[in-house]
Amino acid sequence: MRVKITEAFVGVVLMVLLFAAWLDIKYPAEDWKNMILKIFFGLLVGLVAGLVSANFLTKKLVALAGVAEKLAQGDLTQEVSVHASDEVGLLARSLASLVRNLREVLGQVKASTGSMAQAVQSLTVSTSQVATATTEVAGNIQGIAKGAEKQAASVERAAEVTVQVASAASAIADKSRVTEEHASTSAERSAEGAEAAGEANAAMDDILRHVEKSVEQVSTFKERATEIHSLVEGISTLSHQTHILALNATIEAARAGDAGRGFAVVAEEVRRLSENTRELASQIARLSQEITGRTQEVVSRMEETHSAARLGQKRTEAVSTALERITASAEETKEAVRAISREAAAQALGTSSLNAIMSEIQGVATDNAAGTQEASAATEETTASMDEISQQAQAVLNESNRLRSLVEKFKL
Amino acid sequence: MKPPSRAELRSLREWIERSFGLRGEDYRDSFLTRRLEPRLQVTGCPDPAAYLKHVKRDPKEARALLSKLLIPTTEFFRNPEVFEALSEILGKRASSLGWKPLRILSAPCSTGEEALSLAILLEEAKMDGRIVAADLSLSALRRLKSGAYPFKGLEGMDIKQKERYFTVEENRARAVRRLTRRVLPVCCDLTRAFPGRGFHVVLMRNLFIYLTEAAQVRLLGEAARVLVPGGLLVLGRVESVSRTGHGLFKPVAREARVYEKAG
Numbered sequence: 032m033r034v035k036i037t038e039a040f041v042g043v044v045l046m047v048l049l050f051a052a053w054l055d056i057k058y059p060a061e062d063w064k065n066m067i068l069k070i071f072f073g074l075l076v077g078l079v080a081g082l083v084s085a086n087f088l089t090k091k092l093v094a095l096a097g098v099a100e101k102l103a104q105g106d107l108t109q110e111v112s113v114h115a116s117d118e119v120g121l122l123a124r125s126l127a128s129l130v131r132n133l134r135e136v137l138g139q140v141k142a143s144t145g146s147m148a149q150a151v152q153s154l155t156v157s158t159s160q161v162a163t164a165t166t167e168v169a170g171n172i173q174g175i176a177k178g179a180e181k182q183a184a185s186v187e188r189a190a191e192v193t194v195q196v197a198s199a200a201s202a203i204a205d206k207s208r209v210t211e212e213h214a215s216t217s218a219e220r221s222a223e224g225a226e227a228a229g230e231a232n233a234a235m236d237d238i239l240r241h242v243e244k245s246v247e248q249v250s251t252f253k254e255r256a257t258e259i260h261s262l263v264e265g266i267s268t269l270s271h272q273t274h275i276l277a278l279n280a281t282i283e284a285a286r287a288g289d290a291g292r293g294f295a296v297v298a299e300e301v302r303r304l305s306e307n308t309r310e311l312a313s314q315i316a317r318l319s320q321e322i323t324g325r326t327q328e329v330v331s332r333m334e335e336t337h338s339a340a341r342l343g344q345k346r347t348e349a350v351s352t353a354l355e356r357i358t359a360s361a362e363e364t365k366e367a368v369r370a371i372s373r374e375a376a377a378q379a380l381g382t383s384s385l386n387a388i389m390s391e392i393q394g395v396a397t398d399n400a401a402g403t404q405e406a407s408a409a410t411e412e413t414t415a416s417m418d419e420i421s422q423q424a425q426a427v428l429n430e431s432n433r434l435r436s437l438v439e440k441f442k443l
Numbered sequence: 444m445k446p447p448s449r450a451e452l453r454s455l456r457e458w459i460e461r462s463f464g465l466r467g468e469d470y471r472d473s474f475l476t477r478r479l480e481p482r483l484q485v486t487g488c489p490d491p492a493a494y495l496k497h498v499k500r501d502p503k504e505a506r507a508l509l510s511k512l513l514i515p516t517t518e519f520f521r522n523p524e525v526f527e528a529l530s531e532i533l534g535k536r537a538s539s540l541g542w543k544p545l546r547i548l549s550a551p552c553s554t555g556e557e558a559l560s561l562a563i564l565l566e567e568a569k570m571d572g573r574i575v576a577a578d579l580s581l582s583a584l585r586r587l588k589s590g591a592y593p594f595k596g597l598e599g600m601d602i603k604q605k606e607r608y609f610t611v612e613e614n615r616a617r618a619v620r621r622l623t624r625r626v627l628p629v630c631c632d633l634t635r636a637f638p639g640r641g642f643h644v645v646l647m648r649n650l651f652i653y654l655t656e657a658a659q660v661r662l663l664g665e666a667a668r669v670l671v672p673g674g675l676l677v678l679g680r681v682e683s684v685s686r687t688g689h690g691l692f693k694p695v696a697r698e699a700r701v702y703e704k705a706g
Contacts, residue, residue, distance in 0.1 A: 176681035405473055407681040408652035412477060414516040
């Protein structure tokens with residue numbers, strides 16, 4: 032069955048040879064014309080036989096060629112309907128299997144392009160979702176960065192303030208040390224002052240005592256002067272009586288005439304003496320009066336001095352009390368300033384550790400800022416990748432569309 | 444993934460510097476580690492050492508790693524409150540300090556959305572000015588040059604701005620000429636030096652987040668160098684000069700991270 036065409040060909044050749052042999056026997060070759068005739072007939076018979084057998088074959092081949100033509104146009108719906116057991120049949124079966132396979136493969140390709148387009152579509156959707164999410168993340172990072180920036184600025188300000196506070200605290204500590212010294216000095220000075228005031232008080236006491244004694248002594252002067260005064264009065268009385276006596280003697284002498292002339296001279300002398308005495312007595316009286324007056328004056332001056340000294344004493348007492356109070360409060364001030372000094376020192380210490388904390392916070396803020404930059408870089412890169420993916424997805428979509436349009440040229 | 448050791452990171456930094464000219468030591472350990480991880484997974488290298496060997500031999504992988512090191516994330520009017528604050532401050536300063544025309548540096552600009560947002564800001568405020576947009580990535584700058592952006596990036600604008608400043612093409616929007624002519628794209632490595640000087644505003648947003656503190660200090664110095672006295676520096680929303688820039692800058696709008704050059 033498999034070598035039908037060969038067999039037919041061999042048959043045709045045999046028939047030609049047989050015919051030629053038959054011609055040769057029946058009409059033996061006489062000349063070259065006969066020979067040509069024989070050959071011509073032989074060829075004619077062979078041609079007819081070949082045409083007949085070829086026509087038999089081509090019918091099937093034309094049918095197959097029709098199928099192939101339609102296949103070439105992309106129509107895969109063709110059924111190969113040539114049934115034969117020869118080579119043509121073999122070709123037909125091969126063609127049928129080719130069509131089946133092509134139909135199957137292209138069907139699968141068509142389905143694939145469909146699902147590919149879908150996949151790319153959902154990839155695009157996912158990409159845009161990721162892009163949206165990335166934008167949100169970027170927004171959040173920017174928010175954080177804003178916060179970090181603010182934080183850094185605040186911490187910077189706080190650090191500045193802390194430095195100011197620290198320097199103020201140390202200034203306070205310094206000043207309070209000086210103040211403590213001053214307070215200590217003033218305590219000492221006021222104590223000295225109080226002591227001096229006490230001494231002044233004692234001195235005032237002395238003055239008072241002396242003045243009192245002097246007043247006493249001056250008062251005895253007054254008494255003595257009074258005594259002198261009464262003595263002078265006695266002398267005055269005596270001289271007055273002597274004067275009267277002298278007058279009487281003069282009168283008696285005149286009565287006695289010449290005998291009494293000498294006596295009258297004596298009486299006159301006595302009268303003059305009494306007058307001198309009276310004059311002296313009155314001078315003494317004036318002096319003693321003056322002494323009394325002066326003494327009185329001295330006494331009143333001394334009394335003034337006394338009361339002034341007493342006032343002075345009271346004042347110095349007040350000064351002394353005040354100075355004692357000042358001493359006490361200076362002591363208190365000293366204590367208070369010492370406490371302030373201690374507090375200020377503690378504060379200075381505290382601000383220095385506050386400074387450390389501040390710089391720690393500052394470090395964190397700096398780290399945050401660096402972190403947000405890092406995160407921002409990552410989101411930028413992600414966005415770039417997403418754009419790339421979108422482009423690639425678009426390229427894939429384009430390719431799959433091209434493929435589909437190619438596949439769609441086939442009728443399945 | 445096993446995190447890379449110090450020696451491996453150092454070797455990576457040296458190689459980055461040799462291959463791309465990037466100052467490797469400026470980038471944080473954590474950033475390099477994060478960037479390394481996906482490349483390890485893609486290439487199937489078991490550890491950082493193996494990956495380093497691999498990337499040194501494979502120029503294609505080297506390009507992939509470089510693209511991983513430049514993070515292009517940006518959008519139009521990103522953090523709108525920053526633009527509002529900046530617009531307000533600029534309105535006052537430009538007239539009082541005679542800043543005309545305004546010179547603004549957007550660094551790094553990535554694909555240029557920030558620079559174009561600034562151009563819109565200038566247009567709306569009717570201010571004369573130009574924006575120098577600097578970045579290391581040529582492909583990012585190419586997009587800025589083309590002015591064409593996918594619709595998705597335009598979400599930060601209101602409908603009027605979109606209509607006024609963009610024309611719609613098949614699947615993207617193209618910035619109009621009067622925006623793009625205000626922007627000059629410049630390719631440069633900002634960790635080396637800033638381009639030009641005499642700027643009134645420098646926007647350096649979301650660059651610090653990838654860099655070490657030493658690099659941040661240096662970049663602040665660079666920003667101060669290229670700014671005019673009283674010029675403004677705008678940082679990203681999580682970045683600040685408080686730790687690294689004492690003396691060089693003082694805050695103008697702390698919330699929006701707008702600072703001015705001191706002295």
